[in-house]
Amino acid sequence: xxxxxxxxxxxxxxxxxxxxxxxxxxxxxxxxxxxxxxxxxxxxxxxxxxxxxxxxxxxxxxxxxxxxxxxxxxxxxxxxxxxxxxxxxxxxxxxxxxxxxxxxxxxxxxxxxxxxxxxxxxxxxxxxxxxxxxxxxxxxxxxxxxxxxxxxxxxxxxxxxxxxxxxxxxxxxxxxxxxxxxxxxxxxxxxxxxxxxxxxxxxxxxxxxxxxxxxxxxxxxxxxxxxxxxxxxxxxxxxxxxxxxxxxxxxxxxxxxxxxxxxxxxxxxxxxxxxxxxxxxxxxxxxx
Amino acid sequence: xxxxxxxxxxxxxxxxxxxxxxxxxxxxxxxxxxxxxxxxxxxxxxxxxxxxxxxxxxxxxxxxxxxxxxxxxxxxxxxxxxxxxxxxxxxxxxxxxxxxxxxxxxxxxxxxxxxxxxxxxxxxxxxxxxxxxxxxxxxxxxxxxxxxxxxxxxxxxxxxxxxxxxxxxxxxxxxxxxxxxxxxxxxxxxxxxxxxxxxxxxxxxxxxxxxxxxxxxxxxxxxxxxxxxxxxxxxxxxxxxxxxxxxxxxxxxxxxxxxxxxxxxxxxxxxxxxxxxxxxxxxxxxxx
Numbered sequence: 001x002x003x004x005x006x007x008x009x010x011x012x013x014x015x016x017x018x019x020x021x022x023x024x025x026x027x028x029x030x031x032x033x034x035x036x037x038x039x040x041x042x043x044x045x046x047x048x049x050x051x052x053x054x055x056x057x058x059x060x061x062x063x064x065x066x067x068x069x070x071x072x073x074x075x076x077x078x079x080x081x082x083x084x085x086x087x088x089x090x091x092x093x094x095x096x097x098x099x100x101x102x103x104x105x106x107x108x109x110x111x112x113x114x115x116x117x118x119x120x121x122x123x124x125x126x127x128x129x130x131x132x133x134x135x136x137x138x139x140x141x142x143x144x145x146x147x148x149x150x151x152x153x154x155x156x157x158x159x160x161x162x163x164x165x166x167x168x169x170x171x172x173x174x175x176x177x178x179x180x181x182x183x184x185x186x187x188x189x190x191x192x193x194x195x196x197x198x199x200x201x202x203x204x205x206x207x208x209x210x211x212x213x214x215x216x217x218x219x220x221x222x223x224x225x226x227x228x229x230x231x232x233x234x235x236x237x238x239x240x241x242x243x244x245x246x247x248x249x250x251x252x253x254x255x256x257x258x259x260x261x262x263x264x265x266x267x268x269x270x271x272x273x274x275x276x277x278x279x280x281x282x283x284x285x286x287x288x
Numbered sequence: 289x290x291x292x293x294x295x296x297x298x299x300x301x302x303x304x305x306x307x308x309x310x311x312x313x314x315x316x317x318x319x320x321x322x323x324x325x326x327x328x329x330x331x332x333x334x335x336x337x338x339x340x341x342x343x344x345x346x347x348x349x350x351x352x353x354x355x356x357x358x359x360x361x362x363x364x365x366x367x368x369x370x371x372x373x374x375x376x377x378x379x380x381x382x383x384x385x386x387x388x389x390x391x392x393x394x395x396x397x398x399x400x401x402x403x404x405x406x407x408x409x410x411x412x413x414x415x416x417x418x419x420x421x422x423x424x425x426x427x428x429x430x431x432x433x434x435x436x437x438x439x440x441x442x443x444x445x446x447x448x449x450x451x452x453x454x455x456x457x458x459x460x461x462x463x464x465x466x467x468x469x470x471x472x473x474x475x476x477x478x479x480x481x482x483x484x485x486x487x488x489x490x491x492x493x494x495x496x497x498x499x500x501x502x503x504x505x506x507x508x509x510x511x512x513x514x515x516x517x518x519x520x521x522x523x524x525x526x527x528x529x530x531x532x533x534x535x536x537x538x539x540x541x542x543x544x545x546x547x548x549x550x551x552x553x554x555x556x557x558x559x560x561x562x563x564x565x566x567x568x569x570x571x572x573x574x575x576x
Contacts, residue, residue: 260298264351
């Protein structure tokens with residue numbers, strides 16, 4: 001469970017650690033970045049997981065998302081995991097940008113040969129946080145939030161909705177909000193689960209929000225100039241409609257940001273809003 | 289002189305324009321990024337040139353430097369030019385990371401075959417601003433500042449010191465501050481100028497600062513963990529010593545930033561300080 005620290009980089013008053021560890025759920029060595037704000041030198045700090053989108057590693061957002069500055073201001077650590085196992089030598093693993101490596105979709109595969117290590121759900125929800133809290137005592141395991149982009153927005157929403165109480169808050173940038181009804185999600189779920197539709201629904205935010213009990217707060221940003229939004233890959237309206245039908249939409253904020261696209265220019269423009277949003281819930285004074 | 293707009297990207301409340309134009313000084317098409325803050329929609333805005341370092345294009349800082357957010361706060365446009373001509377088909381042009389393409393060093397070459405277009409001094413000081421002010425009336429040609437990183441820090445300092453009054457302010461990140469005494473500078477100046485030492489001195493910030501007349505304000509950040517600093521490529525101490533000897537150091541701030549390296553993690557950590565610094569001088573109320 002121990003981590004190797006490949007580099008320690010000064011950033012925004014804190015330290016960005018480039019880490020590697022052997023993960024059993026994904027059956028390979030996993031790389032990630034961990035940002036420790038300056039407050040971690042003198043006490044425990046809350047943790048925000050940022051789940052990346054298709055084709056990304058934990059590096060993209062650490063370099064271009066600009067979460068570190070607001071994380072330092074609020075005294076929050078940021079975890080930037082990878083998006084899939086790597087190098088499992090499964091045939092076809094590296095053939096497509098939207099399936100296999102770089103595209104783990106935050107599920108545990110039930111279909112061969114992907115069961116061999118495509119278990120990003122267990123990795124993010126269980127193995128990685130346990131390993132981090134065991135190796136970094138400065139991380140407060142009782143104060144964890146989650147956010148993500150695109151496929152990672154899907155990951156953030158579904159992990160949050162499947163595990164009530166595990167995360168203090170959830171937000172998302174341009175999430176794939178209804179994967180069972182979009183080409184990306186259908187390809188991924190068919191590949192990782194096969195035709196068992198019940199498994200598909202268990203990892204679809206729009207299906208999950210219908211069953212949520214109790215108050216539900218979420219912040220979601222989507223750009224109106226996002227080509228994937230226009231192509232119907234994201235479907236945030238389906239998510240909002242389902243939440244509304246279930247009476248769960250009163251504290252969900254969907255902001256359609258004029259002209260913004262799907263890139264890190266979009267994410268970095270609103271990163272501080274999402275860190276501030278998480279900080280509100282991660283503060284010990286907040287009453288849920 | 290006209291620009292082609294290849295893309296318009298929403299960022300931090302403003303627009304990042306990906307531009308191309310035909311430049312005569314560099315004898316080729318040049319790419320650059322121009323960030324227009326929201327204030328440019330309703331009036332003229334000051335302009336900050338950001339000169340990039342070795343191997344970079346105008347994209348690196350636009351993606352990773354995080355100048356756009358403070359630029360929006362202060363209502364300043366940012367220009368991110370390329371670092372050399374491209375594709376001139378000069379033998380050896382693409383052979384080294386520190387000479388030729390990606391390494392124009394902000395000088396006008398006097399040695400064959402580089403005279404063919406390695407004229408980044410004239411391009412940045414003259415052709416590019418003229419073209420921009422002619423095509424973008426929202427840019428205020430009377431309020432221009434300059435900054436840069438590494439080779440671009442050398443560029444910012446030397447353009448500022450060679451052209452009193454042309455820039456309202458100058459700052460630099462990890463500048464090559466005494467190129468005639470470091471391996472990078474010696475290789476570049478020998479390549480672009482040959483052995484004529486007088487040309488070398490005309491583009492060395494440490495030599496130029498000795499001759500400056502009148503008040504001199506500068507902000508310079510250097511990381512103590514910067515390997516190029518440790519290797520003696522930057523030599524900021526030589527610059528400060530020369531300024532001090534000439535009595536020009538009273539308003540020069542050199543900040544040695546603990547542990548920071550030479551990367552965009554360093555630049556993005558202090559970008560807002562440098563934009564704020566420029567804003568102080570670009571404000572119409574500032575008395576020089």
